Amino acid sequence: MRTDLAVIGAGPAGLAASLAASARGVRVALLDAEPEPGGQYYRRPAAGLRARRPRAPHGRWRTWTRLRDGLAASSVRRLADHHVWCVERRPDGLTVHALLGPEQEQPAEVHARAVLLATGGHEVVLPFPGWTLPGVVTAGGAQAMLKGGLVVPGRTAVVAGTGPLLLPVAAGLAAAGVSVAALVESADPRRLVRYAGPLVGKLPEGAGYAAGLLRHRVPFLARHTVVRAHGDERLTGVTVAALDAHGRLRPGTERHLPCDALAVGHGMLPHTDLAEGLGCRLDGPAVAVDGEQRTDVPGVWAAGEATGIGGAALALAEGHIAGRSAAARLRGTAPDPGAWAPAARARARLRASASALDAVYAPPGRWTDRVTDDTVVCRCEEVDAGAVRAAVAGLGAGDPRTVKLLTRAGMGWCQGRMCGPAVAALAGCAPTPSRRPFARPVPLGVLARPHADTAGPHPTDHPAGTGPSTDHPAGTGRPADRPTERGPS
């Protein structure tokens, strides 16, 4: 199909952008991997679960209903179950390449004059002994499973790591009936007081969760860390200990907490694969944008966590600005930034508070000391910390890419998204962007298919997946129309 603006990601940024652009007369296609819009932040119980009080698992219901109703009333063409694996620059615009449905075996393409990347972020978890045991999940993963499937990972949970996500995750698990044995935060949240200015507006939200934890009598262990997860086939408990000001363990403070679930997270990283594939400049780990949320690649905008982790309110502001800018530019006019001044003010304020949170919630300084040589670092390829250290000490690797080449860390299914930060830290160097031209695995049969490049214009215009809920027939395990085997030529 053809459109003016393809928005990739239907979370807060993508929704705000789509609404802002379509309200200004631009044809918008909104692609998202999930069956329902909302992204991770507005994730709700699956429709089939028929939740009567779906606001209970999370707040912000009013904003969500406004976005949802706005989307329903808009002309935005919603393409659900579209897993985008690449955005290609073409002489006549941009082509978004996606795979359909949870099976991700059938391709779809959207040809657009402009693309807006609202690809969100993913959680970072730094390794520690035992972190690969079943029952250890990311904090965001525990939350997503609870929000979407109304299920919990166990009966007794520890929530650990660092960052503002831990509080709502612990509160959510407790409200769902899980006994939360402790919230283990390696930072010292009292330092937040220092940033009271930029954080005004964030604090009431946190206070609400904190009240929830009090109600459920969840012990809060600040400046503590999980040293080790125990178990054989499944998590049976964790050892926690207090940290000193340098991030070292305080001797004698170790204690064992029995649990069958550990929800752990150490912050988030932007999804930048599509932007990198397009050649967009990055600023640290995030896509670099200007005041209009434009990347340095003509016709490509970015908003939300992809341009720097900052939360849903920031994503909404950035999405709104990006949508308005794109609409104006697509009409061939220069946008008037005065028209979005309130959003720009919110953006400035929220970026400042995101920096403040970053300053408070950083992983403890000496965490790599506690990663034993036999701790698996790359979960996909089962590469342990000892192998990473040996590549550095014995084979001359000094950067993440060389470590990867020499150890296979980061070469597996997830392409280093999970282990990237840890591998860099263990190698003693700064993380570098990983080139991932395929944002998702792509069946070779899809790649090989006769394509617009050779088979005339737009042979794969897929109207499927545009309805409010899409129902993909169970596949057979291979693409229905495999490329015909060419005879001898």
Added chain:
Amino acid sequence: MSESLTCDVVVVGAGMTGAACALYAARAGLGVTVVDRGPVAGGTTGAGEGNLLVSDKAPGPELDLALLSHRLWAEVAQELGGAVEYEPKGGLVVAETPGALDALRRFAAGQRANGVTAAPVPADRLRDLEPRLRDGLAGGVHYPQDAQVMPALAAAHLLRASGARLLTGREVTGVLRGTDGAVRGVRTDRGDLHAPAVVNAAGPWGGELAARAGVSLPVLPRRGFVLVTEPLPPRIRHKVYAADYVTDVASDSAALRTSPVVEGTAAGPVLIGASRERVGFDRSVSLPAVRALAAGAIRMFPFLSGVRAVRTYAGFRPYLPDHLPAIGPDPRAPGLLHACGHEGAGIGLATGTGRLIARVLTGQAPELDLTPFRPDRFPPTSGEAER
């Protein structure tokens, strides 16, 4: 930080060729320093598949070098085999048409006369070697001498085994020349390295280094993509490629050419090559190139259609116009030796190249005549410094 170091030979380039030069030079008793502006195996080596092929070489100097390298690789493998994932898996070249098969068999006959083991495989025996090949192929030739290593591991382990001093992240900014014109070492961004001999093992950047020594070497990057699949159980046993690969390698065209080269790896993923195009050092992914690779691989192995590609990456082969590497001393700059321009065969040809370079460095007669590899065999480009 700036320091001045002295050694017998400076090898510029910490890829596979530089590592092999370092190994053989060190074993010949020389004090070796390897310098690279990037990390170990950070250039072409890290982007390659690790082919140790005799099958794609026509009789002539490159085949002679491949056969020498093949023997040396087997020795290296004795010492380091597991660490470098050496697999003497053999190659299988398949022909899709009777015409292509005739040409392939004639090619193989010439190779056999020059020391290559090449066994014709009739169509109905192809699946004994590769059970998942498609129907309808005309036949093939089996090359048991073809082998594979994991190239980055090979470079890193050969460097370590050499005992050479390794300076990574350090860029050679100039080649030091005496008043007599002789090479005296290199200048780097962090101090000079003094040595009476400098080996240019800078791969596709070898022309750049030659220019810093005031001589020309017309090395050009020839881009190739590799597709990497999800991990699979061992399903493709050999290095399998179509007979037209050889003509693509020999082509001088700058335009995109692809011919399927498919192989399994010890770690599980299947690697799919090989595209060739001359587009400078442009790393951005070309969907037409990777689409052609996927289609070519499925044409040989239909089961791959449902297998997922998890990544693709580009590398730059160091291409010289006559498809032969530059190996040996440069008469235009006494003390400068070249060991680059192996195009897509550098991993396989590295051991032989390293040995020949070590022989020259120690004043011994090399095992092969270096005349075809002379670095000054190309017409000088305009503006070249004449000395």
Added chain:
Amino acid sequence: MNPREPSGARPGPAFTVTFDGRPLEALPGQTVAAVLWAADVVSWRSTRVAARPRGVFCGIGVCFDCLVTVNDRPNQRACLVPARPGDVIRTQEGTGHAH
């Protein structure tokens, strides 16, 4: 307490899937991972190098740790794939492809 309670979920009729031959109750809308968690199953894959058990980790399709074989299709992400009546879910060994 049932984790569905706070949201007042009143799902449609349950259906049955099997996990390694064992029948499990599934609710409309749940992913394969949610069905397994609800049955207190937390691992359904064994890794290809060390044969260690794995299950959900990131929960949103990024980490590929929850790969599982559903109806003989290997390498499905349990956290993304919705359960359907009669699904035959199997612990995935190694690459998920038969040797």
